[in-house]
Amino acid sequence: MGKPYVSSSVIKRLPRYYRHLGELKAEGRVRISSVELAKRLGFTASQIRQDLNCFGGFGQQGYGYNIEQLHYEIGNILGFKLQKKTVLIGAGNLARAIALHMGFEAKGFQLIGIFDKKESLVGETVKGLPIRHIDTLDEFCREHFPTTAILCIPKDGVKSVAEQLIHLGVRGFWNFSHYDLLIDHPEVVVENVHLGDSLMRLSYKIADLENNG
Amino acid sequence: MGKPYVSSSVIKRLPRYYRHLGELKAEGRVRISSVELAKRLGFTASQIRQDLNCFGGFGQQGYGYNIEQLHYEIGNILGFKLQKKTVLIGAGNLARAIALHMGFEAKGFQLIGIFDKKESLVGETVKGLPIRHIDTLDEFCREHFPTTAILCIPKDGVKSVAEQLIHLGVRGFWNFSHYDLLIDHPEVVVENVHLGDSLMRLSYKIADLENNG
DNA sequence: TAGATTGTTAATCGATTAACAATC
DNA sequence: TAGATTGTTAATCGATTAACAATC
DSSP states (O other), X not given: OOOXXXXXXXXXXXXXXXXXXXXXXXXXXXXXXXHHHHHHHTSOHHHHHHHHHTTOOOEETTTEEEHHHHHHHHHHHTTTTSOEEEEEEOOSHHHHHHHHHSOTGGGTEEEEEEEESOGGGTTOEETTEEEEEGGGHXXXXXXXXXXXXXXXXXXXXXXXXXXXXXXXXXXXXXXXXXXXXXXXXXXXEEEEOOHHHXXXXXXXXXXXXXXXX | OOOOOOOHHHHXXXXXXXXXXXXXXXXXXXXXXXXXXXXXXTSOHXXXXXXXXXXXXXXXXXXXXXXXXXXXXXXXXXXXXXXXXXXXXXXXXXXXXXXXXXXXXXXXXEEEEEEESOGGGTTOEETTEEEEEGGGHHHHHHHHOOOEEEEOSOHHHHHHHHHHHHHTTOOEEEEOSSSOOOOOOTTOEEEEOOHHHHHHHHHHHHHHHHHOO
């Protein structure tokens, strides 16, 4: 197979396209030109056409793009068809928010287990799943083979649980801890969230407003 | 005043520098060269020196950078000295996680009020603050003048509450809703988080691993 | 002083934008 | 057919990297 490499600048914009096309579709719109889509998103039409042509010619000259089709294609490119069995590590407030409001199913993620080290939480139910004790993680993974893990635990525990999970076959991490998960295994991918960094950027913008703006 | 414009590529890296310098400081390290810092962060030394020189010469030839001083200076650049009175809109799981684990104080954010529309939550306490009914937001702001708001509510309510808050003097928004808050007022800044986009990028990386990797 | 390392200018690289021929 | 709009190549712009003189 081997799709040619697509730069991360392009990948970063795909979710934005996907979301906006979903909204247009919900509004009942059928087609859209790169010029109109650009206006709505604050991009240039050129950029949109370049981006999409990294993956194939989804448009039609003189017509534009079919919204439903393009939405579907971008979902494919983003890998939503692939079923990704997922475990959630941590069952605190953040973990619960993630479990409940992230629309996993539409993106191909299938939440199969929730784990915490706090005894008092074990047995409680979140989104229909029982919270399990973290000591049973090994056993659970050997039986159910999750490929993805979401880390909603304090930074101290992250490195060791990530290594444990890699041994158990996990290949993708969504890391919310205040810790840069850098992994040497080339067959493992990580998406670090770092909400703290986002808050710092907001702080900068506000301060910048005072100084200049 | 009017600092010269600094590109957002540079700003994006500042939190990373800040965090890492904080860790080095905690380890008791005193100085570091751009070469070593680059190795640790996976940047080039050139880039680090370029980035820092957007704001001034913090290093010393033949010596490198003083970790404590540089950490402090970057904190200043990021605007942590500025006191930012902040309200939290929404008191669900995500809002609570944010309130409890984000280290607001160290970044100059001062959480002064939490609001929700759910009657049953009113009076409950989060991080020592009572949850107030959203209908009292106006009154509260006219008395306490928050400058920053964190939006942890479903997308439907975001646009209207943001406009309300702008009228009440709020100038910075940290937006967690699944909605692109685009504001025409030039004196208002927004940091959109979009966790869903992050999950989509993870999905892409996992799928990409299957195809190529 | 000699060695190290910055600050800064110049060279390279990649991403964005513009232009236009192809074609629906 | 004429008009619209894509796909794609070429031009521009900005960000990253390399190089080196300044200097601690």
